[in-house]
């Protein structure tokens with residue numbers, strides 16, 4: 001279970017502070033797929049960096065299975081938009097990277113690399129260098145590398161934001177399958193409301209300044225989802241509801257700033 005308890009983060013700014021996040025209380029049961037949406041500046045990336053332990057909260061705490069998070073750790077895997085990979089390492093050696101830091105027998109490391117390469121459709125490319133890959137393939141490498149450490153929680157920060165529509169949909173199907181196969185908890189930040197509903201079991205809408213939870217909505221769609229689910233009336237109704245919320249909180253924020 002991932003718990004965010006009265007979580008807050010402010011950044012000093014000349015003449016005051018930016019309240020990036022305030023009083024966030026959220027519990028994510030193990031194995032759940034949660035998507036976080038919100039207008040630009042609502043604190044989505046800040047939220048992920050606090051959970052990843054890359055930044056410290058200024059209030060409250062993050063707990064994973066009851067233990068406070070005090071820094072980065074292999075129990076949380078992080079994937080960024082750019083699909084950051086080590087340019088001098090082959091695909092296979094990129095996927096092995098995090099594992100090299102873990103106290104695992106060599107045979108187990110090799111087993112995991114082979115399994116996650118297959119799971120992300122990269123086996124045939126295992127000897128390629130990143131410069132030979134497309135953006136979608138590089139993002140698969142970043143996902144496989146994060147998953148190979150078998151984290152309790154996979155944190156995805158706009159992972160498909162830079163991809164074209166077809167590649168993005170392929171990656172959405174891939175991440176859902178990987179999630180179902182591994183049972184990992186997934187927390188994904190995205191600008192794309194359609195993507196959030198298609199992937200998530202739950203959608204959190206953040207409001208800006210202070211960043212806070214404006215809505216926490218269950219996604220009432222079948223567990224098995226084809227891309228065609230995006231055309232169902234229930235899907236379209238939820239999409240309109242979430243888009244209206246994001247827009248409303250964004251406008252409110254703009255009006256506040258104008259005063």
Ligand SMILES: Nc1ncnc2c1ncn2[C@@H]1O[C@H](COP(=O)(O)OP(=O)(O)OP(=O)(O)O)[C@@H](O)[C@H]1O
Nearest residue numbers: 011012018020038039040041042043044045046047
């Ligand atoms: N290191 C920092 N120093 C100062 N202010 C920051 C810092 N990081 C974030 N902020 C501020 O905190 C607020 C939340 O930023 P954050 O990047 O988390 O939002 P976001 O929802 O991820 O935005 P986007 O969708 O544009 O990536 C913004 O007002 C931002 O300017």
